[in-house]
Amino acid sequence: MKELRSRHLLTIAIELAPILNLGATPFGQRRIVPVSGGRFSGDRLRGEVWRYAGSDLLLERADDAFQQDARLALCTDDGALILMTYRGIRHSSSEVASRVPGTPGTMRSKGLTPRPKSPIIHSLRRGAPRLGRCTLTTEE
Numbered sequence: 133m134k135e136l137r138s139r140h141l142l143t144i145a146i147e148l149a150p151i152l153n154l155g156a157t158p159f160g161q162r163r164i165v166p167v168s169g170g171r172f173s174g175d176r177l178r179g180e181v182w183r184y185a186g187s188d189l190l191l192e193r194a195d196d197a198f199q200q201d202a203r204l205a206l207c208t209d210d211g212a213l214i215l216m217t218y219r220g221i222r223h224s225s226s227e228v229a230s231r232v233p234g235t236p237g238t239m240r241s242k243g244l245t246p247r248p249k250s251p252i253i254h255s256l257r258r259g260a261p262r263l264g265r266c267t268l269t270t271e272e
Contacts, residue, residue, distance in 0.1 A: 142174035
């Protein structure tokens with residue numbers, strides 16, 4: 133079996149606005165968690181999370197799993213824009229749920245200044261939400 137090798141891409145501290153509870157849907161309880169800002173940094177990337185340019189569309193399903201669909205707009209210190217997206221399903225005991233395990237995600241970057249390519253980076257993120265903030269570590 134091959135070993136999965138990764139390297140640190142960035143750590144992101146996300147500030148969260150109050151959760152918007154949209155209520156019951158046929159698929160479960162729907163919530164929107166707006167992003168109100170933040171910062172990210174790594175060896176090759178650093179910058180800010182744009183205020184109110186992202187959110188996590190969260191669905192609490194009938195089987196107690198949480199389905200995430202998040203999109204964030206990041207701006208690097210050198211002016212490049214990055215659209216960071218991650219999706220996943222978290223299903224765990226209430227004890228483990230407070231620690232939120234890693235879920236696969238992707239990042240697509242598009243620079244404001246000319247770049248040779250707009251790469252898609254497949255990554256793994258780990259982290260846990262806390263009241264009003266979330267810190268994630270992303271590896272590629």
